[in-house]
Structures are given as structure tokens and as C-alpha cells.
Amino acid sequence: MKMPHSPHQPETARRGSPRRRHRLRTIRGCVTLSLLVWGLSVPAESFSVSHPNGIEVRTTPGPVSNGHTVLLEINTRNMITPIVGIQAWHGEKAIPVYQHPHKGPGIFIGFIGISYYQKPERANVKLEWTNRSGYHFLLIPIEVTQGRFKKEKLRVPKSKVSPSKTDRRRITDERYKIKNIYKTPHHSRLWNTAFAMPATGKVTSPFGSQRVLNGKLKSYHSGVDFRASTGTPIYAANDGVVRFASNLFYSGNHLIIDHGLGLFTGYSHLSEFRVEPGQMVHKGQEIGLAGSTGRSNGPHLHWGAKVNGISVDPLQLKELIEAVFSPAETDRITESE
Numbered sequence: 088m089k090m091p092h093s094p095h096q097p098e099t100a101r102r103g104s105p106r107r108r109h110r111l112r113t114i115r116g117c118v119t120l121s122l123l124v125w126g127l128s129v130p131a132e133s134f135s136v137s138h139p140n141g142i143e144v145r146t147t148p149g150p151v152s153n154g155h156t157v158l159l160e161i162n163t164r165n166m167i168t169p170i171v172g173i174q175a176w177h178g179e180k181a182i183p184v185y186q187h188p189h190k191g192p193g194i195f196i197g198f199i200g201i202s203y204y205q206k207p208e209r210a211n212v213k214l215e216w217t218n219r220s221g222y223h224f225l226l227i228p229i230e231v232t233q234g235r236f237k238k239e240k241l242r243v244p245k246s247k248v249s250p251s252k253t254d255r256r257r258i259t260d261e262r263y264k265i266k267n268i269y270k271t272p273h274h275s276r277l278w279n280t281a282f283a284m285p286a287t288g289k290v291t292s293p294f295g296s297q298r299v300l301n302g303k304l305k306s307y308h309s310g311v312d313f314r315a316s317t318g319t320p321i322y323a324a325n326d327g328v329v330r331f332a333s334n335l336f337y338s339g340n341h342l343i344i345d346h347g348l349g350l351f352t353g354y355s356h357l358s359e360f361r362v363e364p365g366q367m368v369h370k371g372q373e374i375g376l377a378g379s380t381g382r383s384n385g386p387h388l389h390w391g392a393k394v395n396g397i398s399v400d401p402l403q404l405k406e407l408i409e410a411v412f413s414p415a416e417t418d419r420i421t422e423s424e
């Protein structure tokens with residue numbers, strides 16, 4: 088639910104130098120154990136903003152490249168009056184905000200996908216919440232930088248570069264169908280651990296490279312390619328539910344896993360499926376076999392990721408989620424009896 092705007096907008100922001108960040112950690116560390124836990128986990132490239140209500144938001148990475156994902160970590164433990172409702176907005180888009188997977192009550196996370204097409208400028212995310220004293224909000228600045236992407240020249244069948252009228256209709260229908268899947272994510276977080284690689288082969292093409300197909304600049308690479316000969320097992324990157332397993336004009340045999348609350352991974356050009364739509368899958372489970380179906384110039388796995396409908400670099404997303412589960416952070420919150 089979108090709440091009305093408040094005329095009052097107090098906020099403070101800081102982008103600390105390492106020295107300043109250290110001082111902040113020390114000061115906070117003296118106050119309470121929960122603050123110590125929060126303060127010590129500030130990674131090198133993060134940006135914090137706080138509100139007099141006692142809410143603090145950390146964005147990682149600090150400046151973010153287009154095509155990458157930002158992790159919002161929201162600490163509400165120091166609020167005097169507890170939160171009733173919380174919601175983030177990236178423009179008109181509602182961003183799910185939910186309990187941190189292991190830090191306990193009062194710490195929330197959310198992911199902001201930055202489109203490949205986003206210009207290098209400041210983008211604001213708005214965090215809204217209500218408590219006993221009413222409605223409040225905080226604007227969280229996100230500095231977007233221009234990613235450096237290389238150009239790749241590929242040769243593919245002519246019919247896949249300039250599709251016929253029938254194929255164009257098929258492509259439009261398929262895009263609509265797929266878009267609807269991304270618009271209706273599973274209502275809860277289905278993953279409980281870091282994401283894993285979907286294939287064992289080496290990465291042959293990174294996210295974001297500009298694709299020159301048969302001499303014409305056609306598109307940017309919306310995922311990551313792994314070397315994988317036909318028949319190589321492909322694995323689920325994390326727990327989730329299979330939302331799609333069918334043939335598409337460009338992606339060939341394409342499989343989509345819904346990990347809940349706006350996080351999806353996609354697996355393209357498969358030769359075979361090992362799972363069906365509606366099936367729950369676990370991290371590392373064999374979901375299909377690599378192939379060269381669709382617009383492909385040889386057997387490989389194309390792995391994609393979506394964050395709230397935005398195509399993002401799956402490897403950077405995987406790294407970001409690894410930080411959420413890093414052993415150092417887990418150690419600090421583990422209780423023993």
C-alpha cells in the first residue's frame with residue numbers, strides 16, 4: 088500500500104572514509120551488543136543513511152554500476168516505537184522488504200535491481216514506515232556509475248537476427264508470458280542460504296557485453312554464459328519453485344526458478360528439462376541439461392537473474408547474497424547454550 092507523503096523529511100547521510108567509518112564503529116560498539124553486531128559488519132563499499140526515528144539503512148555496494156543489484160539493509164532495532172508497516176519504493180516500483188535471513192528481529196533486507204539502461208546519476212529509493220507516531224519516510228540516495236562492458240562479435244543463423252513476421256508475433260507473445268511471471272513472484276522468501284553456480288564450466292561471456300550479431304549491434308548480454316557441452320548437468324542456483332520450462336524463440340529451452348519476493352534465475356538453451364513447472368527445487372538439484380537450443384552459436388548455458396523485474400548480473404547478485412551469509416557475520420549472531 089502506498090502511503091501519503093509527509094511534509095517532514097529529516098535525514099542524515101554519510102559516506103565515510105575508512106577512518107571515519109572506523110570511528111563510527113567504535114562509538115556504536117560502546118553502546119549495546121546489538122549495535123556492535125550492526126556496526127562491525129559495515130563492508131568497505133557501503134553507504135549509510137539514518138533517520139531521527141532511529142532507523143538506519145545501509146546500501147551495498149556504495150556506488151553501483153548499471154546492471155548490478157543494491158542490497159538494502161535496514162536496522163530498526165534502535166527505534167523507540169516499533170514499526171507497524173515498512174515498504175520501499177524505487178520510482179513507482181514497490182520493493183519487497185523482509186526479515187534478514189539470519190540476523191534476527193529488527194533487521195530487514197531488500198534488493199534494488201539497477202537496469203542496464205539506467206543513466207549514471209543519482210537514483211532515490213524511498214523507504215516508508217508507520218509507527219505509533221504516524222507516517223515517516225527516508226530518501227536513500229543510490230549513486231549509479233556507468234559499467235564498463237566489452238563488445239562481442241558473434242555469428243548466428245540469419246533467421247534468429249531478423250525474424251520473420253510469424254516469429255516476431257511469437258516473440259511478442261513469449262515476452263508477454265514471461266513478463267507476467269516476473270510480475271507475480273512467490274509471496275515469501277524461498278532461499279535460506281547463499282546462491283550457487285548453476286554449472287561447473289568456466290564463464291565464457293560476462294553480463295552486459297554489447298552483442299554485435301552478424302556485424303550489427305543488436306543487444307546487450309542480459310546474463311552470463313558458461314562453457315557447457317550438450318548433456319552437461321545444470322543445477323538450481325538456490326531453492327525455489329519452477330515457474331517456466333518450455334521453448335522460447337531466443338532462449339530455446341528455457342527454465343525459470345522463482346526464489347520468492349522478486350528474485351528469479353533463468354537457464355537458457357537447454358537440451359532437456361529435468362523438472363516441471365510448479366515443482367519445488369533445491370539448491371544444487373539437477374534441473375536440466377545444457378544444449379544449444381534457441382539463438383545460440385554453440386552449446387553453453389546462459390544464466391540470467393531478475394530482481395523485481397530488472398535483468399541484473401547474476402554473478403554480482405550471487406556475491407552480494409554471499410555477503411549476507413558471510414561466516415564472519417553469521418558468527419556474530421550465533422547463540423550457544
Ligand SMILES: [Zn+2]
Nearest residue numbers: 310311312389
Ligand atoms: Zn548468454
